[in-house]
Amino acid sequence: MKRWVLALVSILLIFLLSSCGGRAPLEDLTLAFILGVDLDDENNLTFYELNPVFHKGSKKGLEAYEVRAKTIRDSRRIFDGLTTGEVVAGKIQVLLVGERVLEHAGWFSILDSVYRNPNFSMNTRVVAVKGPVSDVVFYNPGEKPELSLHLKAVIDKSYDRTRAVKGTLQELHREVYEKGMTPIISEVKKEKKLELSGMALLYNKGKYAASLDVPESTLLLVLKNEKRHEVTMTIPIFPIEKENNIFHKNELSFQASRVKTKIKTGYKKNAFHFDVKVNMTVNIMERIFPEDKVKKAELVKLIEKELQKQFTDLIKKIQKKKIDPIGFGLYARAYHYEQFKKVDNDWGKALAESDINVSVNVKVNAYGAVK
Amino acid sequence: MVKHNKNQITLMQYIFLIHGVQVGVGLLTLPRELAEIAGTDGWISIIIGYFLSTVAGLLIIQVMKKHPNGTILDLITHYFGKWVGKIAALVFGLYFAFLASIIFIRECLFIQFWILPQTDMFILMLLLSIPTYLIVRNNIKVIARYSQLVFFMTTWMIFFYFSPLKEAHWLHLLPVVKEGWIPIFTAVKVTIFSFIGFEIAFFLYPSLQKKQKASAGFIIANTLTLLILLTITIVIFAFFSPDEITQFKEPTISVLKIVEFKFLERVEIVFLSFYIFVISTTVLPLMYSTVFCLSQLFGAQNHSKFVGWYLLLNLVYIMFITQTFDRNDQLSKLVQPISLFLAYAFPICLLIYVSIHDRIKGRANL
Numbered sequence: 001m002k003r004w005v006l007a008l009v010s011i012l013l014i015f016l017l018s019s020c021g022g023r024a025p026l027e028d029l030t031l032a033f034i035l036g037v038d039l040d041d042e043n044n045l046t047f048y049e050l051n052p053v054f055h056k057g058s059k060k061g062l063e064a065y066e067v068r069a070k071t072i073r074d075s076r077r078i079f080d081g082l083t084t085g086e087v088v089a090g091k092i093q094v095l096l097v098g099e100r101v102l103e104h105a106g107w108f109s110i111l112d113s114v115y116r117n118p119n120f121s122m123n124t125r126v127v128a129v130k131g132p133v134s135d136v137v138f139y140n141p142g143e144k145p146e147l148s149l150h151l152k153a154v155i156d157k158s159y160d161r162t163r164a165v166k167g168t169l170q171e172l173h174r175e176v177y178e179k180g181m182t183p184i185i186s187e188v189k190k191e192k193k194l195e196l197s198g199m200a201l202l203y204n205k206g207k208y209a210a211s212l213d214v215p216e217s218t219l220l221l222v223l224k225n226e227k228r229h230e231v232t233m234t235i236p237i238f239p240i241e242k243e244n245n246i247f248h249k250n251e252l253s254f255q256a257s258r259v260k261t262k263i264k265t266g267y268k269k270n271a272f273h274f275d276v277k278v279n280m281t282v283n284i285m286e287r288i289f290p291e292d293k294v295k296k297a298e299l300v301k302l303i304e305k306e307l308q309k310q311f312t313d314l315i316k317k318i319q320k321k322k323i324d325p326i327g328f329g330l331y332a333r334a335y336h337y338e339q340f341k342k343v344d345n346d347w348g349k350a351l352a353e354s355d356i357n358v359s360v361n362v363k364v365n366a367y368g369a370v371k
Numbered sequence: 372m373v374k375h376n377k378n379q380i381t382l383m384q385y386i387f388l389i390h391g392v393q394v395g396v397g398l399l400t401l402p403r404e405l406a407e408i409a410g411t412d413g414w415i416s417i418i419i420g421y422f423l424s425t426v427a428g429l430l431i432i433q434v435m436k437k438h439p440n441g442t443i444l445d446l447i448t449h450y451f452g453k454w455v456g457k458i459a460a461l462v463f464g465l466y467f468a469f470l471a472s473i474i475f476i477r478e479c480l481f482i483q484f485w486i487l488p489q490t491d492m493f494i495l496m497l498l499l500s501i502p503t504y505l506i507v508r509n510n511i512k513v514i515a516r517y518s519q520l521v522f523f524m525t526t527w528m529i530f531f532y533f534s535p536l537k538e539a540h541w542l543h544l545l546p547v548v549k550e551g552w553i554p555i556f557t558a559v560k561v562t563i564f565s566f567i568g569f570e571i572a573f574f575l576y577p578s579l580q581k582k583q584k585a586s587a588g589f590i591i592a593n594t595l596t597l598l599i600l601l602t603i604t605i606v607i608f609a610f611f612s613p614d615e616i617t618q619f620k621e622p623t624i625s626v627l628k629i630v631e632f633k634f635l636e637r638v639e640i641v642f643l644s645f646y647i648f649v650i651s652t653t654v655l656p657l658m659y660s661t662v663f664c665l666s667q668l669f670g671a672q673n674h675s676k677f678v679g680w681y682l683l684l685n686l687v688y689i690m691f692i693t694q695t696f697d698r699n700d701q702l703s704k705l706v707q708p709i710s711l712f713l714a715y716a717f718p719i720c721l722l723i724y725v726s727i728h729d730r731i732k733g734r735a736n737l
Binding site for chain 2: 013090115118121122123168170171173174175176177178179180330331333334335337
């Protein structure tokens with residue numbers, strides 16, 4: 001008797017197990033790999049979605065859709081009507097944000113669903129698109145692997161070579177809320193081919209402020225102390241007349257094996273002071289000019305001078321825009337909390353008024369295998 | 372009277388039982404609650420809470436030393452008489468019952484929100500109730516073994532938290548003591564509840580084999596809890612910006628959303644699934660204490676019937692009243708003053724009374 005009751009109860013319980021009912025075979029799902037947000041000419045929100053097709057009959061491996069909807073969640077309703085399977089958002093690799101969207105402050109709030117819904121991955125890379133998002137989503141790289149993989153690989157590789165930020169949803173969230181810094185995301189553009197064009201610097205509410213090209217992005221990341229596996233720069237060592245310089249005979253490339261940026265803070269006369277010290281140990285990878293052109297001792301000085309100029313220019317550009325992608329505000333808060341608290345609602349302005357000095361210290365480790 | 376001699380627990384089991392009861396659902400929201408009050412200085416409040424709870428726990432053990440072969444209920448009966456003992460059993464029983472229910476329901480709410488959003492709460496609770504019943508109907512020794520097993524089964528999970536450290540910004544923790552000490556002391560009102568659960572020492576003491584080690588064991592258990600709370604809180608404070616952390620309801624889970632392996636995504640779900648075990652080491656001893664008190668109250672020999680009724684009551688409760696995080700929060704706010712009294716104030720009062728009583732009695736005997 002007791003055994004029967006036990007058996008009956010066990011069988012009943014097995015039916016209760018939740019995983020038996022809601023099974024979802026991969027073929028029946030539409031996994032969104034890329035989600036795009038843009039505005040059309042009449043400022044209507046437009047959403048793009050790119051998903052792989054698993055059906056045997058299909059020739060193209062990918063399909064892309066463009067819909068007009070009110071919000072991200074609302075767009076799912078329309079995507080569901082267009083695709084074969086249920087649209088699933090958990091695997092979005094790249095979130096593309098169009099230039100026209102970035103021009104409006106407060107665009108960040110349309111991402112609310114992404115943060116509120118636990119199904120979304122926080123590692124989705126947020127990428128700004130210079131130009132319309134449709135150019136990227138409907139772009140068919142042909143020989144290359146599928147677009148979302150390609151785009152993600154481009155970002156990740158550049159991130160490893162200290163040329164781009166990963167710019168995940170988590171990082172973006174942090175940078176938008178953090179008062180002591182402003183957000184950065186990587187930027188791509190599609191002209192003939194799709195390429196990484198650098199970074200987009202945003203104001204605190206997410207509005208577009210400025211773009212950096214790839215070499216400037218490296219400089220910025222060095223200042224942020226975010227050196228990854230490799231830092232390579234190519235810089236001019238001495239000025240040269242334009243017409244004689246087909247082969248850029250004034251350039252030098254190096255790879256920095258050690259980069260350490262120290263930021264010291266001070267507060268004097270109602271303004272913040274930042275002392276930025278960049279220490280680098282470099283290996284020279286390329287020297288186009290002949291050896292006797294510059295003496296060894298002088299060479300290091302010239303590298304330092306050129307780098308210092310580039311860093312200073314970059315910081316001036318940032319100060320002019322009243323943004324703080326480097327995060328000087330974090331240092332200000334940590335070491336001058338009371339003064340920072342007074343200006344934290346408009347930190348960009350306070351940074352623009354503060355005094356930033358950059359000094360560069362270069363040590364050359366190796367000059368290469370040839371003289 | 373329940374016999375304690377047969378069901379003795381070792382020092383290790385005693386440590387993990389107390390530690391297990393302390394660490395549970397609270398840890399999931401603790402960093403946010405601290406940040407709301409004290410910003411990134413909240414970790415200092417944890418240390419203050421640790422000292423307060425250690426003192427309270429040591430007082431409990433001092434009280435229990437006066438009557439080493441019985442639980443707190445026997446002690447109260449011994450000093451105050453049978454009826455006061457019954458009232459104490461009722462008070463402790465109801466307190467543990469409410470505490471266990473609130474945590475049990477909260478556990479289900481977390482599972483439902485993060486892992487199984489489509490599943491009915493009733494089914495989740497029913498499924499959890501079955502293993503719960505199978506363990507809690509046994510004696511304290513089985514529960515102690517379970518706590519020990521779960522501890523060793525789940526300690527590795529702390530390593531998940533070293534992964535977000537790659538993106539940590541230690542500058543967030545500076546300056547220490549940003550806004551003065553007042554917010555830090557205010558936040559202690561959150562952290563003393565993070566250590567709540569040690570009051571089961573009132574019931575564990577008679578079962579402990581080596582009673583001379585009770586204080587040391589308690590301090591080890593409490594320190595273990597401190598280390599876990601502190602590690603996770605500091606990781607979270609270094610990872611999230613102080614301006615954004617209050618945006619996340621359960622930062623302890625949210626922080627894991629960025630951890631990703633080649634072969635595994637959404638680590639937070641794996642984490643939370645294992646964390647159910649950790650929560651169970653809070654719920655099960657509390658439920659055991661509930662039914663222990665009830666069986667004492669009714670003078671019953673066997674408490675397994677009470678376990679069944681208690682779980683059934685819980686199921687009926689959630690069947691008829693829709694559970695939300697807000698309601699759960701309100702309920703736990705209601706229980707907090709009782710916790711504060713039973714775990715912190717009560718041992719002090721009791722110790723003073725018992726000491727005076729013994730002294731007077733000692734004089735009378737002269």
